Amino acid sequence: MQKLTINIFTTKNSWMNPFDEKLKECLENRGHIVHCISNKTELHDADISLLLSCLEILEPEYLEKSKHNLVVHASDLPHGKGWSPATWQIIEGKNNIPLTLFEATQQVDSGPVYITDNIQLDGAELIDDWQKLMGNKIVDICLQFVDNYPQIISNGRKQSGHETFYPRRRPQDSELDINKTIAEQFNLLRVVDNEKYPAFFIKDGKKYIIQISKDKNE
Numbered sequence: 001m002q003k004l005t006i007n008i009f010t011t012k013n014s015w016m017n018p019f020d021e022k023l024k025e026c027l028e029n030r031g032h033i034v035h036c037i038s039n040k041t042e043l044h045d046a047d048i049s050l051l052l053s054c055l056e057i058l059e060p061e062y063l064e065k066s067k068h069n070l071v072v073h074a075s076d077l078p079h080g081k082g083w084s085p086a087t088w089q090i091i092e093g094k095n096n097i098p099l100t101l102f103e104a105t106q107q108v109d110s111g112p113v114y115i116t117d118n119i120q121l122d123g124a125e126l127i128d129d130w131q132k133l134m135g136n137k138i139v140d141i142c143l144q145f146v147d148n149y150p151q152i153i154s155n156g157r158k159q160s161g162h163e164t165f166y167p168r169r170r171p172q173d174s175e176l177d178i179n180k181t182i183a184e185q186f187n188l189l190r191v192v193d194n195e196k197y198p199a200f201f202i203k204d205g206k207k208y209i210i211q212i213s214k215d216k217n218e
Contacts, residue, residue, distance in 0.1 A: 004146065005033045007049040007066065012038040016053035019135035023050070023142055032146070048149070050142050051104055060106065068153070069104040070145065072138045075166075076116070077102060078159045081109035083168040086134060087191045095121040097134070101141050103156065112156035115141050126190050126214060169197075176201040176210065 006027055010016045024034045035044050040062045043049065049066040051058070063069050074086035076098040086097050098118045103111030117140075119133045145152055174192045176185055178201050189212050192199040199210040 003031050003033065004047040004149070005044065006035070006146070007043055007046045008034060008036045008052060009040070009043065009049055009054050010038060010052050011055045014053040015131050016135060016138070019139055020052065023139045026139065026143055027146065030146070048146065052138060057108065058104065063104065070101055070142070071104050072099055072101050072141055073109060074099055074134065076100065077109060077113060078161055078163040080164055080166055082166040085166050086130070087169060088166045090121070090130065090191050091187050093187055095123055097121065099134070099137055099141060101145055110159060112158055114152055114156050115144060117141055126212060127193055130190070171197040174199050178203055
């Protein structure tokens with residue numbers, strides 16, 4: 001196996017950071033040179049840049065630092081482009097969450113696809129649960145690409161089908177409707193973050209915060 005130089009680029013304080021460390025260790029054990037970064041100005045000249053939970057859009061000057069710039073997106077592209085696709089799909093009640101590894105280009109979420117996979121949920125997972133499943137699967141997909149590089153490039157395929165977009169989620173999207181049941185809103189509760197964007201409701205002009213966690217005794 002050839003020795004590659006690889007950037008792992010994830011936005012600072014992302015849920016993906018612990019999985020970056022796992023991926024870095026696996027790649028270094030394979031003999032590759034790996035840089036974990038959180039800002040595009042830190043990008044090294046590399047064979048591959050893995051853009052994982054990266055909230056920045058890279059201008060051409062940064063994309064050109066690597067031979068290949070790869071993103072793992074949690075939807076069946078070109079369906080579900082945009083922001084927080086796994087979150088939106090869980091709210092929609094979906095339990096099969098696709099993952100697509102593709103080449104980053106200047107046109108967002110539109111490059112050739114190299115690998116598709118998925119995670120399967122049972123409908124009971126809260127945010128830490130399904131992010132752990134997704135993070136580990138992303139590590140597996142990235143290793144699969146690197147282990148089969150450069151031959152895998154010839155397997156790339158153009159995206160085809162109906163293009164749809166998810167909007168960026170905001171803290172106010174965690175609002176509960178006091179006129180609906182918990183059961184009706186459970187999928188929303190599955191995607192809230194108790195610290196960054198907790199569930200809340202408004203009653204008589206006052207805002208109340210709701211936190212959710214599993215009973216550790218069960």
